[in-house]
Amino acid sequence: xxNNNVTLKDVAKIAGVSVPTVSRVINNEKxxxxxxxxxxxxxxKELHYEPQWNARSLRLKRSNTIGxxxxxxxxxxxxxxxxxxxxxxxxxxxxxxxxxxxxNEEIEERAIKLAISKRVEGIVxxxxxxxxxxxxxxxxxxxxxxxxxxxxxxxxxxxxxxSDDIGGSYKLIEHxxxxxxxxxxxxxxGPLDESSGYEKLEGYKKALIEFxxxxxxxxxxxxxxxxxxxxxxxxxxxxxxxxxxxxxCMNANMLIGCLRYLIENKINVPDDLAIVTFDDxxxxxxxxxxxxxxxxxxxxxxKIAAELLFDRIEGKVGDYKIVRISSDIVKRRSCGCNF
Amino acid sequence: xxNNNVTLKDVAKIAGVSVPTVSRVINNEKxxxxxxxxxxxxxxKELHYEPQWNARSLRLKRSNTIGxxxxxxxxxxxxxxxxxxxxxxxxxxxxxxxxxxxxNEEIEERAIKLAISKRVEGIVxxxxxxxxxxxxxxxxxxxxxxxxxxxxxxxxxxxxxxSDDIGGSYKLIEHxxxxxxxxxxxxxxGPLDESSGYEKLEGYKKALIEFxxxxxxxxxxxxxxxxxxxxxxxxxxxxxxxxxxxxxCMNANMLIGCLRYLIENKINVPDDLAIVTFDDxxxxxxxxxxxxxxxxxxxxxxKIAAELLFDRIEGKVGDYKIVRISSDIVKRRSCGCNF
DNA sequence: ATTAAGTATGATAACGTTTTCAATAACGTT
DNA sequence: AACGTTATTGAAAACGTTATCATACTTAAT
Numbered sequence: 001x002x003n004n005n006v007t008l009k010d011v012a013k014i015a016g017v018s019v020p021t022v023s024r025v026i027n028n029e030k031x032x033x034x035x036x037x038x039x040x041x042x043x044x045k046e047l048h049y050e051p052q053w054n055a056r057s058l059r060l061k062r063s064n065t066i067g068x069x070x071x072x073x074x075x076x077x078x079x080x081x082x083x084x085x086x087x088x089x090x091x092x093x094x095x096x097x098x099x100x101x102x103x104n105e106e107i108e109e110r111a112i113k114l115a116i117s118k119r120v121e122g123i124v125x126x127x128x129x130x131x132x133x134x135x136x137x138x139x140x141x142x143x144x145x146x147x148x149x150x151x152x153x154x155x156x157x158x159x160x161x162x163s164d165d166i167g168g169s170y171k172l173i174e175h176x177x178x179x180x181x182x183x184x185x186x187x188x189x190g191p192l193d194e195s196s197g198y199e200k201l202e203g204y205k206k207a208l209i210e211f212x213x214x215x216x217x218x219x220x221x222x223x224x225x226x227x228x229x230x231x232x233x234x235x236x237x238x239x240x241x242x243x244x245x246x247x248x249c250m251n252a253n254m255l256i257g258c259l260r261y262l263i264e265n266k267i268n269v270p271d272d273l274a275i276v277t278f279d280d281x282x283x284x285x286x287x288x289x290x291x292x293x294x295x296x297x298x299x300x301x302x303k304i305a306a307e308l309l310f311d312r313i314e315g316k317v318g319d320y321k322i323v324r325i326s327s328d329i330v331k332r333r334s335c336g337c338n339f
Numbered sequence: 340x341x342n343n344n345v346t347l348k349d350v351a352k353i354a355g356v357s358v359p360t361v362s363r364v365i366n367n368e369k370x371x372x373x374x375x376x377x378x379x380x381x382x383x384k385e386l387h388y389e390p391q392w393n394a395r396s397l398r399l400k401r402s403n404t405i406g407x408x409x410x411x412x413x414x415x416x417x418x419x420x421x422x423x424x425x426x427x428x429x430x431x432x433x434x435x436x437x438x439x440x441x442x443n444e445e446i447e448e449r450a451i452k453l454a455i456s457k458r459v460e461g462i463v464x465x466x467x468x469x470x471x472x473x474x475x476x477x478x479x480x481x482x483x484x485x486x487x488x489x490x491x492x493x494x495x496x497x498x499x500x501x502s503d504d505i506g507g508s509y510k511l512i513e514h515x516x517x518x519x520x521x522x523x524x525x526x527x528x529g530p531l532d533e534s535s536g537y538e539k540l541e542g543y544k545k546a547l548i549e550f551x552x553x554x555x556x557x558x559x560x561x562x563x564x565x566x567x568x569x570x571x572x573x574x575x576x577x578x579x580x581x582x583x584x585x586x587x588c589m590n591a592n593m594l595i596g597c598l599r600y601l602i603e604n605k606i607n608v609p610d611d612l613a614i615v616t617f618d619d620x621x622x623x624x625x626x627x628x629x630x631x632x633x634x635x636x637x638x639x640x641x642k643i644a645a646e647l648l649f650d651r652i653e654g655k656v657g658d659y660k661i662v663r664i665s666s667d668i669v670k671r672r673s674c675g676c677n678f
Numbered sequence: 679a680t681t682a683a684g685t686a687t688g689a690t691a692a693c694g695t696t697t698t699c700a701a702t703a704a705c706g707t708t
Numbered sequence: 709a710a711c712g713t714t715a716t717t718g719a720a721a722a723c724g725t726t727a728t729c730a731t732a733c734t735t736a737a738t
Contacts, residue, residue: 100425
């Protein structure tokens with residue numbers, strides 16, 4: 001009864017037909033008699049035959065597999081991306097093979113090569129920019145469809161799905177200034193050599209400048225998307241003689257670090273300090289007070305990335321796109337709104 | 340310069356040697372002369388040769404791939420499991436292929452078959468119990484190593500890594516009763532046909548009984564791990580004439596739903612109502628007030644699951660284990676503690 | 679009745695590897 | 709000088725599929 005590697009040959013022998021005939025049956029091709037079909041299917045069932053994808057892929061030169069390369073699945077943002085990419089491609093009958101890079105450029109490079117070696121049909125890639133040159137080489141040499149997300153790359157021949165970081169930041173800061181009259185708005189930032197950090201900072205500055213507020217370098221703390229660094233950044237900011245009256249956190253991790261300091265030090269939001277953050281993960285709305293942020297677009301980004309990749313895999317030609325997804329502000333009490 | 344499928348044969352031809360020789364070089368076998376080795380490696384580099392895993396796997400009868408089957412990657416718990424399993428097996432040179440089942444039994448069954456069809460070397464499975472019988476068949480028929488996590492299965496021939504749900508619940512409720520004298524403790528529960536729901540409820544009841552409190556069915560609301568159902572459950576609970584004085588949420592999603600209702604209705608924690616929850620994800624500690632919970636063990640569970648699976652794959656024999664991981668309480672202000 | 683077209687099957691080759699196995703060369707030992 | 713090792717290589721087979729081709733049998737159309 002135990003399978004442990006039944007092959008077409010085994011099925012063929014017992015069913016008393018040839019190997020190609022069995023293949024035809026399980027692939028539902030025409031030109032198989034009803035009689036044979038039934039016989040074969042019954043043997044397939046009896047032996048618990050399952051086709052072997054290695055062999056199939058080798059023969060078909062098609063792996064039916066998509067690679068997804070991200071820093072960390074358990075991150076709020078990347079988890080969602082993986083989920084929606086998986087959902088999309090599962091429906092298309094393709095599998096997802098997952099690579100966590102832990103933000104390590106060496107691991108990322110190995111991941112890309114491995115993915116290629118596995119002959120994935122395409123890659124969804126959230127890259128750290130440091131590999132840009134190597135990545136260009138890989139794309140040129142292997143010509144595999146890649147969709148980039150999260151960080152913008154200055155590469156041709158890839159589609160990109162990005163959030164409107166400049167616009168999003170701008171909306172948040174504009175709201176703080178225009179609707180609530182905050183004047184010293186600090187910013188806990190991601191690294192500026194990643195486009196998402198750089199552009200979010202651009203949006204922040206743009207709003208300040210537009211409303212005639214000074215851009216004070218002391219109010220900009222780079223915390224590399226990390227909780228603990230954000231904690232320390234918050235501490236520094238609030239130890240200034242001339243304290244900020246609002247803090248903008250560029251991602252959820254840093255929001256958590258920031259809040260940890262505020263709670264430990266019993267700083268009241270929004271009375272002592274306003275808070276806004278970029279992404280609206282579900283816990284953000286149940287913080288006390290709920291935190292103003294931008295509506296989530298991660299699920300949508302994943303879906304669009306998957307669609308673009310699928311089109312490329314199917315051979316659709318055309319210019320490579322950079323899709324920017326912008327998002328509305330969700331006003332909540334952390335900035336003084338009364339919702 | 341473009342690769343697009345360089346094979347050993349191509350390398351062999353240009354290097355002026357035979358195919359097996361190239362194979363020997365890239366696999367670092369002995370009995371290859373230095374001269375040939377150098378020549379071959381230079382051609383490999385020049386042509387950007389990457390070995391083709393399909394062919395390799397077919398020949399070696401080894402896929403170097405692990406399947407991981409879970410309801411939802413972007414869930415706090417499962418995201419962590421996936422992360423630690425990936426980390427472990429990546430170091431062992433194995434890939435992870437990911438299946439989201441969306442808690443759908445049909446999808447789960449297909450996922451298991453697909454995984455087998457891909458000849459994964461083992462499976463980490465967080466299953467919904469409904470497939471238990473089919474799962475037993477699959478295991479019997481294919482004899483593939485499986486480690487089960489999250490929910491306990493009454494199956495032999497699998498290792499299991501579970502949290503100590505009874506003990507954990509007990510600790511939380513005990514704390515509420517013994518240290519803070521709460522008397523009407525409600526419970527927002529997962530479904531009772533999953534062991535994690537059932538056992539958490541057992542722990543809850545055990546504590547009540549032990550401290551001579553009645554088990555009031557009206558205070559037990561099943562919200563199927565979902566935010567919105569937990570929201571409604573909370574609403575119902577707080578509309579009773581005889582309101583609860585504390586609520587225990589069995590997972591993070593339901594905590595979020597519960598908190599949403601509390602915030603909307605300006606219910607003060609812990610003055611009006613105490614809250615405890617099972618898992619200590621990072622946002623739990625920055626809620627206002629921070630919520631009492633049990634220390635996270637998801638990362639550890641993933642690691643242990645991976646280790647057990649690896650041992651089975653390597654052929655280690657021995658009794659199948661059920662590893663229970665228990666976890667300490669983290670006391671915070673949501674239940675009246677003063678931390 | 680002859681032919682053409684369609685239906686049903688199997689033999690053979692191919693996908694890209696690795697693993698025998700055999701052949702040859704190089705080398706020291708007697 | 710004959711021999712046994714050991715080192716180096718290649719030819720051929722195999723892994724489990726699917727595609728191509730050829731063959732044989734039906735059926736329908738003339």
